[in-house]
Amino acid sequence: MPSVFEPYGSAQSFRMIVAGGGTGGHLFPGIAVAQAFLARHSKNQVLFVNAGRPLEVEVLSRLGWPHEVIRVEGLKGRGLWNQFRSLIKMPKAVLQSRRLIKSFDPHVVLGVGGYSAGPVVLAAWLSGVATVLHEQNQLPGMTNRLLRRIVKRIYLTFPDEAGRFDATKTLVTGNPVRDEILVLGEMPRPQHEERFTVLVLGGSQGARAINQAMVAALPYLADRRELMVVHQTGREEETVVAEAYNRAGMRARVQAFFNNVAEQYQQSDLIICRAGATTVAEITAVGRAAIFVPYPFAADDHQTCNARALVDAGAAEMVPESQLEGKGLAEKILDLMDHRSRLSEMAAKALSLGRPDATLMIIGDIYKLIGG
Incomplete structure (x- = not known):
């Protein structure tokens, strides 16, 4: 797992647990911090602990990160009976987490959000281990709101204007971005006048509304032979969307999920996507123009807030x-295809908003907390 960060050569090595995940928005910032932590010292160790959802298992296994699973279920939006069942399982999850902590003996536990972070961070606090959180979004998730009082530090992507956290504990760092994506921000964007590549991302699980809008847009795009679409659909709609591109005679690469998303970013001219904090951070890291379609049911509509910062x-x-529909989306794509200078200006402005130092800020502060 190579890193773009140079090792610091610290005399002492440390161990860290990264707790939580569930979605790419929680998991990938944790991976970014883990990469930098290993770069700090060749003998540092990282263990991921989560609920073992398919995305977590697949990504961590493919990348070679050690990981353990605890038996825990979420509370939010699951109905009273399922919430009751989840609460009953919580003490056992905390005990299971304490056993993992005793075995791995970490110097610090980082919670990255998601319900599986809760029992691990709580168990670490009960065990006297230093605990820290990272909050990706403007509106904190339930897990981080519950844990905020017991942790030593909370790293924020956005300033805490609402005062939800103890100001003496917070550090605004931005959102950590993985090494393989960070390096793209230092590379020139490929120029292909004969090809225009649109990357469509609906998050790690896809986005039905974006999938349907792109399918509806195909009749208006099919005659542009220079257009290439790379479309991440999520597992449920991969086949249906792929068939739609075939019927339209469009050049397209359709997959449920891209393991090599950094490569897809590098080859893209325009990105159509949700506006989760991690996606926004990655777009600003690589410097690409984007059309955001915020998820409307995100808590307090925080994805619209995320997108608004770049739009403004x-x-x-x-x-x-x-307001998303096929013809209108096609018109936006075609307009940017025909005005490459405006597309380049958008990409440059996106790059200027990036926080490539976010991961190093977090690692530097963690080292201070644990005495490194």
Whole structure:
């Protein structure tokens, strides 16, 4: 697992647990911090602990990260009976987490959000281990809100203007971005006048509304032979969407999930996507123009807030899901295809908003907390 960060050569090595995940928005920032932590000292060790959802298992196994699974279920939006069952399982999850902590003996536990972070961070606090959190979004998730009082530090992507956290514990760092994506920000964007590549991302699980809008847009795009679409659909709609591109005679690569998303970013001219904090951070790291379609049911509509920061800076466009339809989306794509200079300006402005130092800030502060 090579890193773009140079080792610091510290005399002492440390161990860290990264707890939580569930979605790419939680998991990938944890991986970014883990990469930098290993780069800090060749003998540092990282263990991921989560609920063992398919995305977590697949990504961590493929990348070679050690990981353990605890038996825990979420509470939010699951109905009273399922919430009761989840609460009953919580003490056992904490005990299971304490056994893992005793075995691995970490110097610090980092919670990255998601319900599986809760029992691990709590068990670490009960065991006297240093605990820290990272909050990706403007509105904190339930797990981080519950844990905020017991941890030593909370790393924030956005300033805490609402005062939800103890200001003496917070550090605004931005959102950590994985090494393989960070390096793209230092590379020139490929120029292909004969090809225009649109990357469609619906998050790690896909986005039905974006899938349907792209399918509806195909009749308006099919005659542009220079257009290439790379489309991440999620598992449920991969076959249906792929068939739609075939019927339209479009050049396209359709997959449920891209393991090599950094490569897809590098080859893209325009990105159509949700506006989760991790996606926004990655787009600013690589410097690409984007059309955001915020998930309308995100808590307090925080994805719209995420997107608005780039739209106001001239780095992106935004289409509310309620206004998303095929012809209008096609018109936006074609307009940017035909005005490459504006596309380049948007990409440059996006790059200027990136926080490539986020991961190093977090690792530096963690080292201070654990005495490294």
